[in-house]
Amino acid sequence: MASNKLLTHLNLIRPCSETPLILDCFVVINDDTFGSITPARPDGDYDEVIDCRGRYALPGQINAHHHLYSTLALGMPPPAIAPADFLGILEQVWWKLDRALDTDSLRASVQSGLVESLKSGTTTIIDHHSSPEAVAGSLSLVAETAHHYGVGSAVAIELSDRNGSDCFNKCLEETITTREKYSKNNNIATLLGLHASFTLGDRSLQTISETLALDDSMGIHLHLSEDAADERDAQSRGYPSVLQRLHHFDLLNTRSLLVHGVNCPQADTELMQQLGTMLIHNPTSNANNRIGMLDRERAITLNAGLGTDGIQSNMLKEAKEGTLIRSASINPGEPSLDYLTLLFEHNPTIASRIFNRPLGRVEPGYRADLAIYDYLPRTEITPENLGSHLLFGFPQPSEVYTSGELRVREGQMTQLDEQQIKADALIQSNRLWKQLL
The missing domain is CATH 2.30.40.10 (Urease, subunit C, domain 1)
Incomplete structure (x- = not known):
């Protein structure tokens, strides 16, 4: 009414x-x-x-890159042996976590993550999802829960070869089904999610390209050159860079959401600018994973947006911490990066493009x-x-x-029982963690 x-x-x-x-x-x-x-x-x-x-x-603030599925990782026991590099972090932490998720633990993670977002003033989330053992219906779970809570959501489930071809096909089907299901809802958008170039073979990229060609209003959402290993993988396959590999398969357009871009060669900045792709900076996550810091000129040239990569839901905190992280890495008098511009100017432009309505x-x-x-x-x-x-x-x-x-x-x-949501999250997180040991 x-x-x-x-x-x-x-x-x-x-x-x-x-x-x-x-x-x-x-x-x-x-x-x-x-x-x-x-x-x-x-x-x-x-x-x-x-x-x-x-x-x-x-x-209301916009989180341009989130992982609601990882909300229950807060305080999770670390691996017995500390990972030696970023790939080790993925293998020993995040890929174990996403494989352990089922519908109940995923629901608890999404619900508690949405509550944290709302209470911090975040009202729109561009989410990147993964639950290889619970694919069917997972994007609908994220989208419908967010919609019920009043949060705008752009959803995507990662396509990857790391869990086999059957999982890849299920994730692709989930994407197509979800996009059709919510095509009339202007508070829900669906993107074509990719994990990263280094976990996708050429055959899979060709399949993704063919899917993308069927819907010229869809864009991809993937982690781009987060670690230097991503670039080395692309070069080992015969491509000058990760971005050039994606471009070879016609995966890049004005609706492409490229996350991180920390280790891209400098020449890729010009290509991203020419293609009109969107770049998302996640400073706190980058610092936590020790993979480097996004080049200031690249962020400015490409009007980079601001995300959290699942590490938190408070965007003002992300802007503050990004400011401090960068300040600790530059000399007095050297220009920094205005993180509030990323948050309040670039994020609204990015979200408005994805949702096709004015936001932010x-x-x-x-x-x-x-x-x-x-x-x-x-x-x-x-x-x-x-x-x-x-x-x-x-x-x-x-x-x-x-x-x-x-x-x-x-x-x-006002409309949700936070105590019940958090009580369920406690139960589900304990159950989830036991599966990781």
Whole structure:
């Protein structure tokens, strides 16, 4: 049922816009989209009027690369022998985890990950999924749970040869089925997921290319050159680089979501720019895995977005930690990277392209996703110093709206039983971990 709301006396922060700070404004929400934003109360009748009492608000944030399936990895016992390299981390940690997932543990992981996202102000997630032993229905589980919770989701399940041809075919079928199932839902998008070039043979890439050719509105979502081993593998197969290998199979277009790109040769930046692909930077994960840091000029040239790679769900924290990680690696006076631009300018552009609707900004016509903060600044907030307050001052949001509906009130879920969700996650995580020993 359509409804309209009026938010009054809101201090609206819109980073990377012409008016980044609008004090004491009035915001109209028409059903699931933003209406007018005005300095005085607009005329008209409203189903609900909410006095925001001078609190600060941000657009609902977008996580441009997440792994909801890994939420239950928090505190997971480490391997008996520490991995010696990135491939060892994959083999001894993440590939063991994804193979151990079943429907129950996957559901618990997705549910708890979505709760953490909403409570941190993340309202849209571009997810990259893997559960080789529970493929059938897994993307629907992610998409429908996110939709029920009010979170926009772009889903993909990784295609890989590491689990055999039968699993590859099941994942491809799951992708096609899911895309058809949710084709009319503008809060759910489906991408063609690939794990990475080095776990896919040429025959599989050709199959993916043929699938992609049947739907020119679909893009791929894969890990690109996260580690130097990915580049060495491509070269051993006779290709100059991973990107050139993907391009050889006609897998790259303006809807391609390429994640990491840390170890690409410099020439690949120009090719990505020519093809109009989208690059996603995950600084905290890159630091955690010790695989290097994305080149600043590449990030700027390609308008890179910001993701978490499953390591967390709070995008302001990711922006802060990315800022600090980079600062620790450069000299005084050397230019850094503006992570708030990645989050508040590039991520909305990326998500709007994938979902084919305006997302990630508080402007008329955009989906009404909003995070409101109980923040009492100890220094004046101005358009010039917004970044400092956002990175080093802002707490968790007190209220979160998605599609115009209140999902979080005073830091608590309004429509979900978080205690029950977390209790089930405890049971499922313990069961999951036992399978890894």
